[in-house]
Amino acid sequence: MxxxxxxxxxxxxxxxxxxxxxxxxxxxxxxxxxxxxxxxxxxxxxxxxxxxxxxxxxxxxxxxxxxxxxxxxxxxxxxxxxxxxxxxxxxxxxxxxxxxxxxxxxxxxxxxxxxARSFSGYYVTADSPIRTARDLIGKKIGVNTLGAHHEAVIKEYLKRGGLTTEEIDQVQLVVVPPVNTEQALRQGRLDVGTLGGILKDKALERGGLRPLFADIDLFGPFTAGxxxxxxxxxxxxxxxxxxxxxxxxxxxxxxxxxxxxxxxxxxxxxxxxxxxxxxxxxxxxxxxxxxxxxxxxxxxxxxxxxxxxxxxxxxxxxxxxxxxxxxxxxxxxxxxxxxx
Structure with missing residues (x-):
């Protein structure tokens, strides 16, 4: 596990x-x-x-x-x-x-x-079978660091999606430099990639990705730090x-x-x-x-x-x-x- x-x-x-x-x-x-x-x-x-x-x-x-x-x-x-x-x-x-x-x-x-204009999104490839929180059991999500904003948001998404603590423990957060997240996602080394700012905008311009969820979907507009x-x-x-x-x-x-x-x-x-x-x-x-x-x-x-x-x-x-x-x-x- x-x-x-x-x-x-x-x-x-x-x-x-x-x-x-x-x-x-x-x-x-x-x-x-x-x-x-x-x-x-x-x-x-x-x-x-x-x-x-x-x-x-x-x-x-x-x-x-x-x-x-x-x-x-x-x-x-x-x-x-x-x-x-x-x-x-x-x-x-x-x-x-x-x-x-x-x-x-x-x-x-x-x-x-x-x-609504500046947020962190969690993206999958366009052909990914992942559609819900439950689909993330056993999958890898790329984040820039652990113990911070993205871990909190992802675990909140999983909890709201009905996952138990044991099931949440089966989701792996992998630290990936933000500049490498898009490539790792497209190459299949990640199942979900965390993207924001210029990296998100450029990745979406290239196409082939779709959003799974965003932090504002869970919390609305909020000051995070x-x-x-x-x-x-x-x-x-x-x-x-x-x-x-x-x-x-x-x-x-x-x-x-x-x-x-x-x-x-x-x-x-x-x-x-x-x-x-x-x-x-x-x-x-x-x-x-x-x-x-x-x-x-x-x-x-x-x-x-x-x-x-x-x-x-x-x-x-x-x-x-x-x-x-x-x-x-x-x-x-x-x-x-x-x-x-």
Whole structure:
């Protein structure tokens, strides 16, 4: 029997990670002054909202220091938890699990999600016999990482499709780099491929694929991931955190209120000017932020959904964590509905 594997470390390993993180200290400026430089990881061929905020002049004196590119959301927030970076983002379910293990992190603003224009789809070849969740028993589904957004969505689809825990355990999630997913699907090495963004659009342009389901089919439009910082960094640098979150939120709102053409042009200019030797084609396929709340304001339900999922999976104990433990909108100027 082939079982679904988990990318997030088991609870014991996460607890060890949290313990090691607790040994670190948040950076501060000379003489105890607040730091005004934030270390972060970027993404190849993409523009983060922090980078957009800096380009738009929204960070009010806060400087960003790029230290490299992240490999996944769980890796990004683990880097924050261990003090290697000051800010990072991941799927909200990954944040729940890391915080439940004792990692001293808090979500501050939403940064990605799914809507009618930007979503993750789960595709099969046009001649595939797979039509329902039950048809996936014994099959392979390609995902970019385990223990995050796609695993949660797929397992929710299987559960809603009537599969038992034992039957769900017979569905195999296989980690495949997103750029290789389409080819693996067409060659029959995968039965289902997870596709989003430019990779989805290009694959569908080539034809021969059909959708099985999408994340928005299950949850509707929703913010799926949030940006986090360490608790001690927030406590030592509240002014910097407020400036950063304010600028970040304004950048999210900027994409929500400007045309697609304006956003794409800005992103292309940023990529061309930062000198990382990367291809900017992906941003030309940008359609929307996918963020549900204006300016990335976080709603309790965006965490409760995944708390409930993790409880059902046995990864959390009842009462171990609640939404109020995980996030705050304190620093987001859109939380009161004004954006001022």
């Amino acid at each position: 082939i079982k679904i594997r988990h990318a997030l470390p088991p609870l014991l390993a996460l607890t060890a990670l949290a313990a090691s993180a607790a040994c670190g200290t948040a950076e501060a400026g000379p003489g105890g002054a607040e730091t005004t430089e934030l270390r972060y990881q970027g993404s190849v061929g993409a523009v983060t909202f922090a980078e957009l905020a800096e380009d738009l002049g929204y960070l009010d004196g806060v400087r960003l220091r790029w230290i490299g590119n992240t490999t996944s959301g769980p890796q990004d927030i683990q880097s924050v938890a261990t003090g290697q970076t000051d800010v990072g983002g991941a799927f909200n379910g990954a944040i729940v699990k890391l915080r439940a293990a004792g990692a001293p992190i808090k979500a501050l603003v939403g940064y990605y999600g799914s809507d 949030s940006v986090v910082m360490r608790d001690d960094f927030i406590a030592r640098n509240p002014g910097t955190v407020r400036k950063f979150v304010t600028g970040f939120a304004k950048a999210v709102a900027w994409t929500q209120t400007h045309t697609r053409e304006e956003v794409v042009a800005r992103y292309e200019r940023i990529i061309a000017g930062r000198g990382r030797g990367e291809d900017g084609e992906a941003v030309t396929y940008w359609k929307s932020s996918g963020v549900a709340g204006r300016g990335g304001v976080i709603a309790a339900g965006e965490f409760q959904t995944w708390i409930d999922w993790l409880l059902r999976e046995g990864d959390l104990r009842p009462g171990q964590v609640k939404p109020a433990d995980l996030y705050t909108n304190e620093f987001n100027p859109y939380a009161d509905g004004s954006g001022s």
